[in-house]
Amino acid sequence: MNELGRGFALALGLISHGDSELTGIVLLSLAVSLTATFAALLVGAPMGAGLAIAKFRARGGLILAANALLGLPPVVVGLAVYLLLSRSGPLGRFGMLFTPPAMILAQITLLTPIVIALTHRFADVLWDQYGGALMVDGASKPRSVLTILAIGKASLLTVFLAAFGRAISEVGAIIVVGGNIRGYTRTMTTAIALETSKGDLALALGLGLVLIALSVTVNAIAFLLARSWKK
Amino acid sequence: MFRLAALVLTFAFASLPQTPVVLAQEHSITLASTTSTEESGLFGHLIPIFHAATGIEVRVVAVGTGQALAIGARGDADALLVHDRAGEDKFVADRNGIDRRDVMYNDFVIVGPKSDPAGVRGMKDARQAFEKIAASSSPFASRGDDSGTNRMELRIWSSLALAPRGSAWYRELGSGMGATLNTAVQMTAYVLTDRATFAHFQNRGDLAILVEGDKLLLNPYGSILVNPAKWPQVKAQDARIWHEWLTSAEGRAAITSYRVNGEQLFFVGTPFGN
Numbered sequence: 001m002n003e004l005g006r007g008f009a010l011a012l013g014l015i016s017h018g019d020s021e022l023t024g025i026v027l028l029s030l031a032v033s034l035t036a037t038f039a040a041l042l043v044g045a046p047m048g049a050g051l052a053i054a055k056f057r058a059r060g061g062l063i064l065a066a067n068a069l070l071g072l073p074p075v076v077v078g079l080a081v082y083l084l085l086s087r088s089g090p091l092g093r094f095g096m097l098f099t100p101p102a103m104i105l106a107q108i109t110l111l112t113p114i115v116i117a118l119t120h121r122f123a124d125v126l127w128d129q130y131g132g133a134l135m136v137d138g139a140s141k142p143r144s145v146l147t148i149l150a151i152g153k154a155s156l157l158t159v160f161l162a163a164f165g166r167a168i169s170e171v172g173a174i175i176v177v178g179g180n181i182r183g184y185t186r187t188m189t190t191a192i193a194l195e196t197s198k199g200d201l202a203l204a205l206g207l208g209l210v211l212i213a214l215s216v217t218v219n220a221i222a223f224l225l226a227r228s229w230k231k
Numbered sequence: 232m233f234r235l236a237a238l239v240l241t242f243a244f245a246s247l248p249q250t251p252v253v254l255a256q257e258h259s260i261t262l263a264s265t266t267s268t269e270e271s272g273l274f275g276h277l278i279p280i281f282h283a284a285t286g287i288e289v290r291v292v293a294v295g296t297g298q299a300l301a302i303g304a305r306g307d308a309d310a311l312l313v314h315d316r317a318g319e320d321k322f323v324a325d326r327n328g329i330d331r332r333d334v335m336y337n338d339f340v341i342v343g344p345k346s347d348p349a350g351v352r353g354m355k356d357a358r359q360a361f362e363k364i365a366a367s368s369s370p371f372a373s374r375g376d377d378s379g380t381n382r383m384e385l386r387i388w389s390s391l392a393l394a395p396r397g398s399a400w401y402r403e404l405g406s407g408m409g410a411t412l413n414t415a416v417q418m419t420a421y422v423l424t425d426r427a428t429f430a431h432f433q434n435r436g437d438l439a440i441l442v443e444g445d446k447l448l449l450n451p452y453g454s455i456l457v458n459p460a461k462w463p464q465v466k467a468q469d470a471r472i473w474h475e476w477l478t479s480a481e482g483r484a485a486i487t488s489y490r491v492n493g494e495q496l497f498f499v500g501t502p503f504g505n
Contacts, residue, residue, distance in 0.1 A: 087306035087464050095464060097307050098261055098292055179261075179292035182274070197410040198270050199434030 007205025014206060021183070022207075026214065029187040032100055032174070033167035036107035040163055044112045045156060048119025049145045052127045063120060069113030074106075078176030081106040085177065098179040103187075106173040111163045118162060122155035123148050154226050161222050168215055188214070259288035260469045263300075263308035265379055266407035268452070269293035271427030271496055276489045281476055287469050295407070297377030303327055303455070306462030309470035311455045312477075314379035319453045328455035334477050335486050335497045336451040339383060341442035342412075342429060343369075343421035351421075357445040361387050368400040370420035374411045375403030383450065384423045412438070425450055427496035452497075454478070 014022045051063055083089050085097040085105075096102045126148050134144050149156060171189035178185035180194060188211040195204035268274065269291060278289045292302065296313045303311045304327045311328065313319060322328045341351065341360055349367040351360040364371055374381040388395060395401035402420060404411050408428045415422040416436035429440065454477050459467035476482045483499040490496070 087462060092306070093464065098290065179290070181261075181290040181292060184288075184290050197266075197407050197413070199409050199413050199432045201434060 003201050003205060006202035007209060010202055010206035011209040015210065022210070024183065025186055025188055025191050025207075026210065028100065028185075029168060029189070029211075030214070032103050032107065032187060033164060033170075036104045036111055036167050037160060037164045039104070039108050040111035040115045041156075041160060043108075044115030045119045045149055045159070046145050048116040048121075049123040049148050050141070051116070051120045052123035053131070053141060053144050053148065063117075066113050066116040066120065070117055072110060072113065073172070074110055074170050075172030075176060077109050078106055078173030081109060081173065081177050097177065098181060098185060100178070100185060102177040103174040103185060106177045107167050107170060110170065110173060111167055114163050114166060115159055118159045119149075119156070122152050122159075126152050154229060157222055157226050161219060164218060165215065168211070168218075257288070258286055258469050259290055260309040260466050260473055261307070262289050262291050262310050262312060262473070263298075263302040264291055264293055264312040265296050265299060265314060266293050266409070267314075267378070267380060267425045267428050268312065270407070270409045271425070271431050272491065273427065273486070273489055273497060277482075277485050280485045281473065281482075284481065285472055285476065287472060289473060295374075295376045295378030296382065300327075303457045306457060306465065309457055309466045310474055311457065312452060313455070314450050314452045315382050316451065316453065318379075318382070319455060322455060326461055327458055329458050329460075330474065331453050331455045332474070332478050333500075334452045334454045335483075335499050336449055337425055337427050337497050338443065339380065339423055339448040339450050340426050340429065340440045341421060341423055342415075342438045343441045344419040344437050345439050346419075346437075347441060349421065352441045354442050355444055357442060357447050358387055358391055360442045361393075362391055364421050365391075365393055365395060365398075365400075368398070370400050370402060370418050371395070372411055372415035372418060372420040372422045373401060373403045374408065375405045376407070378407070379450070380408060380423060380425060383448075387423075387447070427491070430491045430494055430496060 048066075051059060051066075081102065082097065085091050085094070085102050087095070087097070096105070130148065130151060131144075134147060139147060169189065171193055174185075174187060175190045175193060178187075178190065180186050180190040186194070188207055192204045192207045192211070195201075195207065264274070270293075274289075274291050278291070282288060292299075292308065294302070296315045296318060299308070299311055299313050300318050300322050302308050303322065304325070311322075312334065319328075319331050323331050341357065343349070343351070349360075349364045349369040351363050354360045354363075373384060396403065402414075402418065404414055406414065408424060409432065411422060412424060412429070412432050413434060416434060416438055419437055421441075422438070426440075426443070454474050456467070456470055456474050457465050459465045477486075486497050487495060487499055
């Protein structure tokens with residue numbers, strides 16, 4: 001338990017000194033996870049809403065697939081993306097392995113099913129409520145998708161938080177495709193993994209506390225945003 | 232809400248470290264090396280010196296030696312710094328690498344609980360120590376991850392015609408050196424570890440060095456260039472600069488100047504007889 005105390009002290013020390021390595025790690029974690037989350041939202045939210053609105057044969061199968069992929073193991077995704085991006089793999093010529101873009105790609109792969117499945121869930125309910133009115137108004141399918149997403153923007157915010165939470169806490173995929181390179185692809189979670197394996201448990205705990213604080217901050221901002229929409 | 236999204240996205244992209252696409256002119260190489268080298272802190276000491284001298288950034292992917300060789304065999308690294316001579320020679324023989332050079336060496340030590348149930352403290356013969364540990368069925372933590380350290384350990388067991396896998400006292404962990412030490416502390420087990428990682432290790436608990444000094448335990452490191460003929464995308468020029476710097480006077484000075492608690496951890500030249 002005194003490891004926890006030392007962890008607190010270390011965390012406060014690092015933050016107050018503005019340790020440059022820590023700053024770099026925090027910024028990288030945020031950059032990778034936020035970029036991946038927004039990209040997944042951009043791709044996945046319209047798809048999720050579209051699945052609620054459009055009626056076509058494969059629809060049931062796709063919804064099932066999206067929900068099933070919620071359980072995709074991050075380290076397996078990491079392995080798949082690694083093989084894809086390896087110089088001996090199909091996308092090797094882009095030289096993307098062991099870089100931040102590779103980490104973003106892996107996280108987008110993990111997050112998109114989450115976004116699709118969760119968006120579909122609330123879009124389905126909203127469509128039941130508003131679908132009739134929208135169709136009477138003569139709205140096109142794309143238009144309907146945007147409208148439903150706009151109406152459900154508070155739920156969309158929850159989807160964002162769920163996806164971001166998954167991204168910022170993830171370590172299995174990004175450590176495989178990123179390589180945990182110091183000063184380049186080391187994020188909060190991969191740094192914690194490294195410090196733990198080095199036996200520096202106090203530092204690992206300290207970093208963990210910083211990560212939690214980061215996550216809480218993002219959630220708090222989102223909460224305030226949602227409140228301002230209610231007014 | 233879209234304005235906020237745009238703002239955050241801009242921030243996100245701005246904080247992103249330079250990607251290969253954006254900064255094509257930046258000089259960097261990917262070095263596949265081992266967890267023990269990374270965890271000993273050597274790279275934190277060496278790389279800034281090299282970078283200051285040459286402007287080349289060295290990005291270290293630290294994994295077990297087996298995995299480092301596999302990464303090199305796929306062309307995903309530009310150079311290797313590993314410690315398994317047999318593996319290194321095979322790597323070159325398979326045309327995956329060129330110009331293998333001796334760089335430095337350190338040594339392995341056998342650490343264990345201070346109570347020393349197997350009675351190996353102070354022994355000068357590593358093989359005999361292993362024999363006593365097996366004979367007393369004392370817990371032994373193996374890395375079990377095809378690393379250079381693991382390969383050394385397995386060579387000792389097989390030289391004794393022992394195959395401890397499957398025995399209750401032999402714990403195969405499949406972990407890096409630090410993680411293995413962590414677990415060994417909790418299990419109060421014997422471990423074969425490189426001296427450098429143990430010197431740097433913060434969480435020793437009851438473990439102490441019990442056996443050291445056997446020539447068998449010398450651990451030489453080799454640098455290999457990933458074969459640019461096989462992998463045209465390899466950054467051959469910058470990798471060669473690193474490769475040659477390691478064995479130059481400056482490189483050697485940098486390696487031997489690394490200290491943890493005043494103790495030198497890596498030595499240059501080739502260990503006798505190896």
